[in-house]
Amino acid sequence: MRSFLLTAAVLFSLGSLATPANAQQGGKRIVAYYTAWSIYARNFFVTDIQAEKLTHINYAFANISAAGDVVLGDRWADIEKSYPGDSWDDPLRGNFNALLNLKERHPHVKTLISVGGWTWSGRFSDVSLTEATRSRFAASCIDFMTRYGFDGIDIDWEYPVGGGLASNRTREEDRENFTLLLAELRRQIDARGIADERSYLLTIAAPAGSGIYANIELGRIHPLLDWINLMSYDFNGGWSDQTGLNAGLFAATENENKIPGLNAADALQAYLAAGVPPVKLQMGVPFYGRGWRGVANVNNGLHQAHRGVSSGTWENGVLDYSDLVDNYLPTYTRHWHEEAKVPWLYNPDTGIMISYDDPESLALKVDYVNEQRLGGVMLWDLSSDDEAGSLLSVLHNGLRQPPAGRFIRGDCNTDAVIDLTDAVYLLNYNFTGGPAPACIAACDADGDGSVSGQVTDALYLLSFSFLGGAPPPAPFPVCGAFARPSDEALGCVETVKDCRN
Numbered sequence: 001m002r003s004f005l006l007t008a009a010v011l012f013s014l015g016s017l018a019t020p021a022n023a024q025q026g027g028k029r030i031v032a033y034y035t036a037w038s039i040y041a042r043n044f045f046v047t048d049i050q051a052e053k054l055t056h057i058n059y060a061f062a063n064i065s066a067a068g069d070v071v072l073g074d075r076w077a078d079i080e081k082s083y084p085g086d087s088w089d090d091p092l093r094g095n096f097n098a099l100l101n102l103k104e105r106h107p108h109v110k111t112l113i114s115v116g117g118w119t120w121s122g123r124f125s126d127v128s129l130t131e132a133t134r135s136r137f138a139a140s141c142i143d144f145m146t147r148y149g150f151d152g153i154d155i156d157w158e159y160p161v162g163g164g165l166a167s168n169r170t171r172e173e174d175r176e177n178f179t180l181l182l183a184e185l186r187r188q189i190d191a192r193g194i195a196d197e198r199s200y201l202l203t204i205a206a207p208a209g210s211g212i213y214a215n216i217e218l219g220r221i222h223p224l225l226d227w228i229n230l231m232s233y234d235f236n237g238g239w240s241d242q243t244g245l246n247a248g249l250f251a252a253t254e255n256e257n258k259i260p261g262l263n264a265a266d267a268l269q270a271y272l273a274a275g276v277p278p279v280k281l282q283m284g285v286p287f288y289g290r291g292w293r294g295v296a297n298v299n300n301g302l303h304q305a306h307r308g309v310s311s312g313t314w315e316n317g318v319l320d321y322s323d324l325v326d327n328y329l330p331t332y333t334r335h336w337h338e339e340a341k342v343p344w345l346y347n348p349d350t351g352i353m354i355s356y357d358d359p360e361s362l363a364l365k366v367d368y369v370n371e372q373r374l375g376g377v378m379l380w381d382l383s384s385d386d387e388a389g390s391l392l393s394v395l396h397n398g399l400r401q402p403p404a405g406r407f408i409r410g411d412c413n414t415d416a417v418i419d420l421t422d423a424v425y426l427l428n429y430n431f432t433g434g435p436a437p438a439c440i441a442a443c444d445a446d447g448d449g450s451v452s453g454q455v456t457d458a459l460y461l462l463s464f465s466f467l468g469g470a471p472p473p474a475p476f477p478v479c480g481a482f483a484r485p486s487d488e489a490l491g492c493v494e495t496v497k498d499c500r501n
Helices: 002-015 075-080 094-105 131-147 174-196 218-224 264-273 321-327 359-371 390-399 420-431 456-466
Strands: 029-035 056-064 110-116 152-156 201-207 227-231 281-286 288-292 318-320 333-337 342-347 352-355 376-380
Touching: 029 227, 029 390, 056 094, 056 152, 075 094, 094 110, 110 131, 110 201, 131 152, 131 174, 152 174, 174 201, 174 218, 227 264, 227 376, 264 281, 264 359, 281 359, 288 321, 318 321, 321 390, 342 359, 359 376, 359 390, 376 390, 420 456
Parallel strands: 029 056, 029 376, 056 110, 110 152, 152 201, 201 227, 227 281, 281 376
Antiparallel strands: 288 318, 288 352, 333 342, 342 352
């Protein structure tokens, strides 16, 4: 017994820096990107966010200076714009202060500053190049995060080695350096968390194209991250030879672009196959569609040649869902792809075809997230939904915490017995990247409301199993409270098997 406790202590000491301190607790995550530029023509403000339907907000974006420091992306939008109630002499205004006020009203919501993005990824290769540059960049990230009241950092490098803007600086060693950069961020963010007596989040936005994620060490980075936001959209666009689906859930066998893996499920399964735990994967969903013009009236415009992108809401070829609802759905014909599980619009009079997501397709994606026991959903972006928030409501209704049900506290591996294997399972999940529990609440053996990054629950289980210690607190068997088997083994109360992460 003593040797096992020592082993557990060693595992904890080795894993505490390499393992995120606060993986998801109870219920799926709904991670939403809010963009700084939403306050301009889009006229969508932080105060318009339906925060009760979210768990996390990623603010896009912070930039990287020539010196390798994280800096404001839009000073006026970020910290200077006045919201109702702000005063001219407030030390902090703008979207950042509005987010702080939002969190006061909705304390369950966490905010992350997203660094980089498509436009501002050009200096990631430089900041990740050496130990010194990585250390400086990580320190500036931590300083930015804490100075402006964020709960974590989201790194959006598009992309290591290649695949982003032609002007980006890239190197072959980006693949390894990206891992080293995340390791340094993890080290510094955990150290700051210890100093502040709280935990901070570290996530990334990750590519869904096989040729791009091949340049990332997926098996090595996931232990460093709280989760991964998979950008499982933009599978087709103006760059495609044929019209196609922006964000199909599954493959379309008649795909004329002849590129395998252009769908969310294939991309997610590739990450799972690389060892990423399901609970650390967020399926990305778009609140916009992509359109093409000059499309012949064949196959209702799908998988046909085109003459470029259509007009868009704010940029050509990209159409907000709200725009589609107001200006296209009334006159265009909606078609449904039974294989890919997404709709598209086509109007033979205008020759415009638009691939998009709607409440039906998002509900099916939510089902997939639940079936695969993924961490949740990430969406881009909040300003694109319709006035009623129809798309966000689908995510919220499908992914919210399930109704309270009976589970067995301490039965971490759900085999209907509380014993040594539960402790080992929990240690493996927390410190070596092992499989996520089907019901993470069941692993909270001591009932303190926390599981991840701790050894205390495993020690509690060991004490119960071998030393005659107290049983885990309720919910626990009412018959045979000091017996070792759980409810189901004793034939007591029916156990709720479908206790999601």
